[in-house]
Amino acid sequence: MRCLWLTWVDPAPEHDGQKIYSGQLIRSIGDAGAEVHVLCAANDRSHRRDGEREGRVTWHLAQHAFPPAWTSIASPLPHVAHRSTSTAMQRRLSAALDGKDWDCVVFDGLNSGWALDAVDKAMRGGRRRPRLVYLSHNHEESMRTSIAASADGSPLRNALLRRDARKAGSLERRMVDAADLVTAITPEDAERFQTRSGDKPVIVMPPGYQGRRLAERRITDAIPRRAIIVGSFEWIAKQMNLQDFLAAADPIFAAAGAELEIVGSGDPKFFESLRPGLTATRLVGRVDAIAPHMDASRIAVVAERLGGGFKLKVLDYVFNRLPIAALEGSVAGTPLTPDVSMLTFADHRPLAKGVLAALDDLDLLNRLHTRAYQACSERFDWSDRGRQLAASIGAP
Numbered sequence: 585m586r587c588l589w590l591t592w593v594d595p596a597p598e599h600d601g602q603k604i605y606s607g608q609l610i611r612s613i614g615d616a617g618a619e620v621h622v623l624c625a626a627n628d629r630s631h632r633r634d635g636e637r638e639g640r641v642t643w644h645l646a647q648h649a650f651p652p653a654w655t656s657i658a659s660p661l662p663h664v665a666h667r668s669t670s671t672a673m674q675r676r677l678s679a680a681l682d683g684k685d686w687d688c689v690v691f692d693g694l695n696s697g698w699a700l701d702a703v704d705k706a707m708r709g710g711r712r713r714p715r716l717v718y719l720s721h722n723h724e725e726s727m728r729t730s731i732a733a734s735a736d737g738s739p740l741r742n743a744l745l746r747r748d749a750r751k752a753g754s755l756e757r758r759m760v761d762a763a764d765l766v767t768a769i770t771p772e773d774a775e776r777f778q779t780r781s782g783d784k785p786v787i788v789m790p791p792g793y794q795g796r797r798l799a800e801r802r803i804t805d806a807i808p809r810r811a812i813i814v815g816s817f818e819w820i821a822k823q824m825n826l827q828d829f830l831a832a833a834d835p836i837f838a839a840a841g842a843e844l845e846i847v848g849s850g851d852p853k854f855f856e857s858l859r860p861g862l863t864a865t866r867l868v869g870r871v872d873a874i875a876p877h878m879d880a881s882r883i884a885v886v887a888e889r890l891g892g893g894f895k896l897k898v899l900d901y902v903f904n905r906l907p908i909a910a911l912e913g914s915v916a917g918t919p920l921t922p923d924v925s926m927l928t929f930a931d932h933r934p935l936a937k938g939v940l941a942a943l944d945d946l947d948l949l950n951r952l953h954t955r956a957y958q959a960c961s962e963r964f965d966w967s968d969r970g971r972q973l974a975a976s977i978g979a980p
Contacts, residue, residue: 585618585687592668592695594627600816601896612970614640646672662752669698681706686714693721697755718763723773725753727892769894770917792966793899801905803949810843812881817850821890829887833936837864886910907952925955
């Protein structure tokens with residue numbers, strides 16, 4: 585099976601959920617036997633070079649400067665798709681489509697929606713039609729509409745977010761309509777897509793996991809009374825989630841003498857805007873190794889009201905045997921069960937209080953991480969995802 589895979593940027597190094605999901609699926613479908621040609625923007629932080637071949641995967645890396653967000657205002661495309669298009673990318677796509685037969689074309693996320701019209705035009709030439717796959721990372725329309733509705737910036741900024749959400753919804757609907765196969769990262773997203781797609785196949789494609797797995801761990805008094813949040817805080821939704829939780833949690837943690845550690849990349853200006861109001865919270869930023877920070881914490885927090893999708897960091901927590909406390913609905917797609925293999929709470933303040941109560945209940949913490957590990961241990965394999973995707977694309 586010859587596959588043209590369109591994504592927004594070379595996903596190496598795979599430091600955030602979007603890049604991990606894209607990079608691992610590309611590798612795994614290649615391992616499953618597909619011949620994959622990936623077209624995307626080059627990444628200065630990646631080890632890859634244009635034309636490089638890794639196993640069955642060939643990388644076609646265009647030199648592409650991502651434009652400022654404001655340049656998408658006049659575009660019919662939402663920002664995430666507008667930023668991915670350029671003369672260099674369009675030329676590369678035209679060359680890839682010109683006279684070449686593909687068994688499938690994969691649109692990897694809404695970022696690749698800029699290419700939809702060009703692919704549609706190329707298919708009208710009478711050649712054998714490839715199967716079109718929309719590989720979603722979220723149900724973008726509902727997610728972005730929710731983010732825009734929750735924004736508390738200036739009236740102009742909020743209006744632009746609402747407009748961009750409408751453009752994202754419009755493009756997503758077009759991509760679903762054009763695709764022969766739609767994938768969803770959670771069952772909840774699959775239901776939303778199925779409402780639009782009718783009889784068109786929609787398959788659930790949760791991520792795999794290939795990081796560290798601890799065979800055992802015992803949380804004791806020797807570990808600091810510390811909770812941890814790991815993530816990438818570049819995106820507005822992630823920033824809003826973190827800001828809202830810290831506003832509720834930091835004073836409660838400070839009063840109880842407990843610690844909260846935030847680990848992961850983010851806009852330095854965003855972190856600096858948070859620091860003056862924090863007492864119990866330490867903003868660590870990007871680190872070379874996350875394991876020591878998880879090992880020195882008693883519990884992990886998932887406080888994401890906005891953003892949708894599957895939170896890949898949840899698997900890091902589970903397989904590193906960190907018990908999880910989360911907002912209701914923020915760990916979609918996992919087999920975790922409230923009060924059995926995780927703790928859930930309705931809002932940020934109850935979540936913060938629940939975390940504090942659990943910090944000193946060591947039996948509870950050890951029971952939660954053991955049951956979470958057992959629930960997930962056989963369910964998140966990237967090789968299975970590659971075989972599943974290849975079989976679904978090849979199915980009549």
